[in-house]
Structure formats: C-alpha cells, structure tokens
Amino acid sequence: MRSFPREVLEAARMDGAKSWRILWEVMVPNLRGTIASLAILIFISTWNEYFWPLLLSRTPENSVIQIGIQMFMTSEGTMWGPLMAAATMASAPVLVIYIFLQRQVVQSFMKSGIR
Structure with missing residues (x-):
C-alpha cells in the first residue's frame, strides 16, 4: 500500500x-489481486498448520486432518491407499479456493511485474 x-x-x-x-x-x-494473493497464502499456512493443533488436541476426534494423515504412518508400515486419499481430501479446500481466486492472483503477479 x-x-x-x-x-x-x-x-x-x-x-x-x-x-x-x-x-x-x-x-x-x-489492490484486489494483492489482497487475494495474501488471503490465499494466509489460508494455506493456517490450513497446513501441524504443531499447534498437535499441542492443543488430546484426542483423535478433536484433531485436524493433518494429524489424522500422520496416523496412517505406523511402526508396522504405511497404509498408502488411505494416506493418499486423506492427503487428497486435505488439499481439496486449498485447490478450490485457488480456483476461485486464480484470476486475482494472476493479475497481482502481472501488476507487480509491470511496476
């Protein structure tokens, strides 16, 4: 600004x-493109947060999807099928938000290259 x-x-x-x-x-x-880019980056960083929910949640029922994904990796082995399905579900909201705000993000990068 x-x-x-x-x-x-x-x-x-x-x-x-x-x-x-x-x-x-x-x-x-x-500044709509810049605000949209900032909103996407903030959403992605809070969505991918792992350690803070791990400290606060005590039960698997109250935890976030990122902690649930980690539960598919055990000492006996990794359950790759459910792990990939959960990872796809975890990345879906970020992808949907990016698709809706894609035009503003592209405009923001174009404006920053022109200046």
Missing part, C-alpha cells in the same frame, strides 16, 4: 473523497 501512487490519492481528495471512501472505492479495487 505504500507503493500506491500518491497522485491517485491526491486526485481522489481533490474530488472531495474522505479517507474511508478513498480506501474502499480507490485503493481496495486496485
């Missing part, structure tokens, strides 16, 4: 816009 052109902000002020209107009608639409 610091690299946002000051001329655009000054032009909005000259048109009579107040701070909140400048934020919501000028800055946010121009």
